[in-house]
Amino acid sequence: MFICSDNNSVIVDIGTETYKIGYSDKEYPMYFNSSKTFKNQFLSPVSCSTITNIDSYMTLLKDNLPKDTSYLLVCENTFENESVKNKLLAEIMEENLASSVIFFKSAILDTFSYSKTTALVLSFSGGSSQIVSVVEGYVTYRKKIDFGCENITEMYLNKIDKNKLDNKFSSFSFYANDNFLNFKKSEYARLKKEDFYLKCHDISFKHQFDYLHRGMFKILELLDEVLQNNSPDKKSALLNNIIISGGGSYINNVLSICQNIISTKYGKDNICVINHPSRFHTYFGGVLAGNIGNFKSLNIGRADYAESGVNIFKKKNHSWLINKNI
Numbered sequence: 001m002f003i004c005s006d007n008n009s010v011i012v013d014i015g016t017e018t019y020k021i022g023y024s025d026k027e028y029p030m031y032f033n034s035s036k037t038f039k040n041q042f043l044s045p046v047s048c049s050t051i052t053n054i055d056s057y058m059t060l061l062k063d064n065l066p067k068d069t070s071y072l073l074v075c076e077n078t079f080e081n082e083s084v085k086n087k088l089l090a091e092i093m094e095e096n097l098a099s100s101v102i103f104f105k106s107a108i109l110d111t112f113s114y115s116k117t118t119a120l121v122l123s124f125s126g127g128s129s130q131i132v133s134v135v136e137g138y139v140t141y142r143k144k145i146d147f148g149c150e151n152i153t154e155m156y157l158n159k160i161d162k163n164k165l166d167n168k169f170s171s172f173s174f175y176a177n178d179n180f181l182n183f184k185k186s187e188y189a190r191l192k193k194e195d196f197y198l199k200c201h202d203i204s205f206k207h208q209f210d211y212l213h214r215g216m217f218k219i220l221e222l223l224d225e226v227l228q229n230n231s232p233d234k235k236s237a238l239l240n241n242i243i244i245s246g247g248g249s250y251i252n253n254v255l256s257i258c259q260n261i262i263s264t265k266y267g268k269d270n271i272c273v274i275n276h277p278s279r280f281h282t283y284f285g286g287v288l289a290g291n292i293g294n295f296k297s298l299n300i301g302r303a304d305y306a307e308s309g310v311n312i313f314k315k316k317n318h319s320w321l322i323n324k325n326i
Helices: 054-064 082-094 106-113 149-163 166-170 187-199 203-228 232-239 254-266 281-290 302-316
Strands: 009-014 018-023 031-034 037-039 041-043 071-076 100-105 119-124 129-135 138-145 242-245 273-275
Touching (some): 009 281, 054 082, 082 302, 100 106, 100 281, 106 119, 106 129, 106 138, 119 203, 119 232, 129 203, 129 232, 149 203, 203 232, 242 254, 254 273
Parallel strands (some): 009 071, 242 273
Antiparallel strands (some): 009 018, 018 031, 037 041
């Protein structure tokens, strides 16, 4: 493997709450903002971690895509429908947004972000909570619940509004400096508030946080199903490589909560849970993938698309990047 030095490879990660777009030669995105636009109400093109409005998705992409984009890496939602990916490919190619494109499942990129190719990914993202087993670069099994950071944000902000405590938070100078208005309805705002109230040592809020987070951790009830759908020789490797990804990785005590729940069933000595809190796991995994030396040879080019259309996915045999036996 060798590293490419050019900066015309672009990473695109559009999620339920936020989008990240930038060059593969930078660790962090050039554009990071709310995915929601205001049309009578705040709406995102992605809901429950799958695209629900392709037109809005493409508008968001085109409005923020660098003009010199040549190679495009799209962070594809792990549970995305294949027909949606076909439509995205067609739009990107027919509008000449890039010379070539490749799609990577988000769970695989999350795994890459931890410098791994095999992992049990616990993803706590804006639109959902997921458990995905990734073995040697393949998604082997996946489960999700449609409850994520966005649900917690809405419930949390309602509680804050009802208790009329928001003014106490907004009186601090860092409120405006953190560009709060751009994330008024996002997990970023909620996490900043949560951090503030925890520092105030208000015990009543700790109970509220525990209650709100409980819905997200229900995904761990599906852990055994995911493991049972992997070969016996892979289960140990997965249990020893459990990683936490998504904005929910910032939730207070998320690591210890996951460790306690999982160790109760599988034993403390048989598991290893890792958490590197970040909002950019998927994006950073895309940066790493985009810098692999043979990355460009895997892309779907204009000539490929002109010859085969969306059938190019089968011809290029990208299944090793997407899933296996699911």
